[in-house]
Amino acid sequence: MSDSGDFRAVVEAARTCRRFEEDKPLSMADLEWLVECARLAPSARNAQTLRFTLVGPGQTCNELFSLTRWAGALKDWGGPHPGERPTAFVVILMPEDAGELVRFDVGIAAQTIHLAANSKGWGCCMIQSFDHVAVPKLLQIPSGMKPALVLGLGVAKEIRKVAPMPADGSFAYWRDEQGVHYVPKRGIAELIAARF
Numbered sequence: 001m002s003d004s005g006d007f008r009a010v011v012e013a014a015r016t017c018r019r020f021e022e023d024k025p026l027s028m029a030d031l032e033w034l035v036e037c038a039r040l041a042p043s044a045r046n047a048q049t050l051r052f053t054l055v056g057p058g059q060t061c062n063e064l065f066s067l068t069r070w071a072g073a074l075k076d077w078g079g080p081h082p083g084e085r086p087t088a089f090v091v092i093l094m095p096e097d098a099g100e101l102v103r104f105d106v107g108i109a110a111q112t113i114h115l116a117a118n119s120k121g122w123g124c125c126m127i128q129s130f131d132h133v134a135v136p137k138l139l140q141i142p143s144g145m146k147p148a149l150v151l152g153l154g155v156a157k158e159i160r161k162v163a164p165m166p167a168d169g170s171f172a173y174w175r176d177e178q179g180v181h182y183v184p185k186r187g188i189a190e191l192i193a194a195r196f
């Protein structure tokens with residue numbers, strides 16, 4: 001984690017994390033601090049319709065983990081092994097009848113929590129690939145709400161690095177023999193659509 005005050009370096013270091021120090025669990029107070037950060041984030045119309053279900057270490061955390069899918073691009077890895085699993089989750093809830101603007105709120109809240117977690121040396125993985133039928137039942141999601149995004153959290157264990165895009169343009173992430181996780185990012189020249 002950079003302490004240079006360079007926000008770009010902070011964002012570069014905040015890669016998705018999928019392996020955690022399972023013997024150093026986060027606490028409910030840690031999760032509440034993350035939501036305190038999200039509470040202050042922008043919200044369309046300032047309506048603040050999102051809600052957050054907190055899952056600390058324990059049986060519900062284990063059950064929720066089993067309903068999530070990790071790293072689809074790593075075909076020979078089925079997700080974090082015992083001992084390196086997330087120790088907590090924050091589940092972002094949105095109204096079932098929400099308009100499309102609320103999806104922006106979900107993304108903003110997720111990235112706020114992601115950066116907040118990284119600022120503490122914790123890792124975060126946003127997960128959209130989860131059992132959308134079983135998770136609401138497990139977490140007794142209030143009627144009228146649905147889980148929009150699951151955030152897996154814990155003390156970060158894996159090394160993650162940004163890499164240049166390969167020449168073939170593949171955007172899949174990969175790991176080297178040492179288990180270092182690489183995430184290719186497009187160059188800025190490719191991203192800027194126009195300058196006026």
Ligand SMILES: Cc1cc2nc3c(=O)[nH]c(=O)nc-3n(C[C@H](O)[C@H](O)[C@H](O)COP(=O)(O)O)c2cc1C
Nearest residue numbers: 014015016069070071072125126127128129173183
């Ligand atoms: C909306 C969204 C949904 C995601 N869903 C999953 C998921 O279901 N499982 C997973 O392992 N990673 C998931 N990710 C993490 C992405 O795979 C990750 O952001 C991407 O590989 C780029 O890595 P980076 O976050 O380190 O830049 C998701 C990310 C976003 C933004």
